[in-house]
Amino acid sequence: MNRPESLKKLKSEEFDICIIGAGASGAGCALDAVLRGYKVALIDKKDFASETSSRSTKLIHGGVRYLEQAFKKLDFAQLKQVRHGLEERHIVLKNAPHLARPLALMTPVASWVEGLYFKIGLQIYDAFATNDTLPKSKWLTKKEVLAKIPTLDSKKLHSGVLYYDGQLDDARYCLAIVQSAAEAGAAVANYMEVSGFGRSPSGKLNAVEAIDTRSGERYAIKAKLVINCTGPFADQIRLLANPALTERLRPSKGVHVVLPAATLNSEYAMLIPKTSDGRVVFAIPFEGATMIGTTDTDYKDVTSEPTLNEEEKRYLADTLNPYLAKPIRLEELKSGFGGLRPLLSADPGKSTKSLVRDHEVETDEKSGLISLLGGKWTTYRLMAKDTIDEADLFFSKTNTCTTDSCILAGGENYSFDLWKKLAVAYKLPDNICQHLTRKYGSRADYIGQLTLDNNSLKDRLLDHLPYIRAEVVYTVREEMAVTLRDFFARRIRLEITGWLETLSALPVVADLMARELGWSDDQKQNEISHYADLIQKFISDAKSA
Structure with missing residues (x-):
């Protein structure tokens, strides 16, 4: 590239x-x-x-909501969509094993009737997935649910239905x-x-x-x-x-908020089946944080980037909070992002979520x-x-x-314990090696080799995170990263998990990119100012209604 x-x-x-x-x-x-x-x-x-x-919910799925609508409305188009999704799910998982993996999702329920409803629905969902090896859904007791997601409110919880889909770094x-x-x-x-x-x-x-x-x-x-x-x-x-x-097209805006990992304190995701507008919302562990989404609203001006606002923050928090023992506070927000769905519609009066x-x-x-x-x-x-x-x-x-x-770049000769070989070969900490293998797969070795030529490239971008300087050099040389946002938002994903951390790491990343791309001092400062202003705008938009 x-x-x-x-x-x-x-x-x-x-x-x-x-x-x-x-x-x-x-x-x-x-x-x-x-x-x-x-x-x-x-x-x-x-x-x-x-x-x-790059702004999806990071799920590889057939669509539990589509299945429910298919049966409620006898909508065979929705049913076809579920079938296609589940047929493709195993291919997406198989073709890039470093970037996609199974994800366990819990649906908390408040009564045995509700539990039975979701269990039957998810058994039908399982039945459509005829060609993959993900575990089948289970109806779990209250004690089993709390052992997996300890931050749930035990007083409102009757039980939970566990099922599996896939997760990817989109x-x-x-x-x-x-x-x-x-x-x-x-x-x-x-x-x-x-x-x-x-x-x-x-x-x-x-x-x-x-x-x-x-x-x-x-x-x-x-x-x-x-x-x-x-x-x-x-x-x-x-x-x-x-x-x-x-x-x-009828573009639809969907936003996500990102909160600390302690929000769920779990490797399990959550499907919230009841929302004020009839959607489902997910709370998902991603990159050391908890991502909650998504919304669904009409969006007319596709020329402007959709951003998160106070109303959307409140909607997502109000959707999740009834399930938590300790409600989240909006001040805990680490970041957020919005994206547009390219929905097809011949009926301008139809709601986007339908x-x-x-x-x-x-x-x-x-x-x-x-x-x-x-x-x-x-x-x-x-x-x-x-x-x-x-x-x-x-x-x-x-x-x-x-x-x-077709196994995708980084998936060739990939093994889940590759990080252990990196740790030995390049004397890098375990969490850095685990991060590198999950981002670059079998090509993580190339990043390790860069650190042999220049030991300073082993340095972390931020002390508490696993990203290292060698990644900046590698993504410019091999992955066509040409702007600061390319690196932060799409190569390492830090923009969507922490706005303040992104701002903190900007100077060192800009120095490395400037050296690789031949930026002048003025251009480097312009790149920093432009991107820092953008992040500050995201922070400002999230605080204003």
């Missing part, structure tokens, strides 16, 4: 397919297409997974897909914003006009086929290709643009398969999709 080399290819070569948008679906399409033998370009206006794909999982596509031959580049299209005499797209927002340089990327994978921004690209098209998270592949006959619309993280591979199947039709080819068995 060498950005200058990719930019040279984008400028001088012609591609079979240019994919716009390097979130999970775009990265998935790039990997699938290049494995089918196509010459592929993949670009994004920001960083890889910088929008929806941003790094997307990055692993991009890395795998690049290593298979795709030209990939972040910070390439689309400004227009080149067209053939018949009006079909044959080039993507883009601006490198880091340098201001303009590109015309020649491609026989253009695929739009821009999630909640897909209508912008569709209308740029053909202004006569009608809008298809919309199915299914996907559709659309081909515009006038421009030739293929757009992948809708969908969710768990089914990214299936979404990509359907899209590249459509590309096969365009090229009059019949290719086999092999992404179900």
Whole structure:
């Protein structure tokens, strides 16, 4: 993943397919297409997974809520969505074992009737998962529940139903897909914003006009086929290709708050089945913190980043607090984040929470643009398969999709005890080695090797956290991190687990990135100021209604 080399290819070569948008679906399409033998370009206006794909609830799941709605409303579209999710769940877990793992989720219940209802529902959920090895659901006693999540309020608790889904580091999982596509031959580049299209005499797209927002340089990327994978921004690209098209998306905002790990004091997650607006909310351990989410509200201005506000903080706290012996205080908030769902809707009067998270592949006959619309993280591979199947039709080819068995970057030769070998080889503390193997998989060894050349790269970014300086160097050289936010938000995830810790680590990370990327002193200070102002805005927005 060498950005200058990719930019040279984008400028001088012609591609079979240019994919716009390097979130999970775009990265998935790039990997699938290049494995089918196509010459592929993949670009994004920001960083890889910088929008929806890094701001999920971090779950790999069929959707317990969709299953409930399917039976209550006899909605077979919801049932299909559950089946697809559970079919894909085991593939997502298998293909990147360092970034995805099983997660136990507890549903607290207040009566035996409620417990029976959830037990039956989760047994049906288990029955749909026919091709994986996750444990089946169990109905646990009050004592068993409290042994697993000791912070629950024992006075209100009758029992609990335990079930399993998967958890992933969404941003790094997307990055692993991009890395795998690049290593298979795709030209990939972040910070390439689309400004227009080149067209053939018949009006079909044959080039993507883009601006490198880091340098201001303009590109015309020649491609026989253009695929739009821009999630909640897909209508912008569709209308740029053909202004006569009608809008298809209803973006929905979902936010999460992040609190100290002591909130649950558990490795188990919680599913909260009763909320004031009929959703389900999750409380999940993630990166040494507790993440609570999510909300679901209409969001009109997709050009502005969704942030957390006081009302949303209060909603999530009020949803969780009835289950806890000691209610959380909003002052405990460590961070929070918002994201947009790319929901498909033909009915503007329908609430966003009732919309199915299914996907559709659309081909515009006038421009030739293929757009992948809708969908969710768990089914990214299936979404990509359907899209590249459509590309096969365009090229009059019949290719086999092999992404179900493609082990992603870092997953090759991975073992769960790899961290022990790192500790011995590089004399690093256990918690640092465990962190490195969970973030970089079998490639954690490359980071260890950097510390042999420069012992100071073993130093932690912050004394109480496992992140080290060598990661900054590695992510710039090998993972195309080009801004401070790339590193903090998507390479190590510190932005979403601790705003104040991010601010504390900024100077040392900026020094290392400046050295690697050749920033001048003025540019370094501008990068620090810009990012620090952004974090301060997040803090301010979270405090204001």
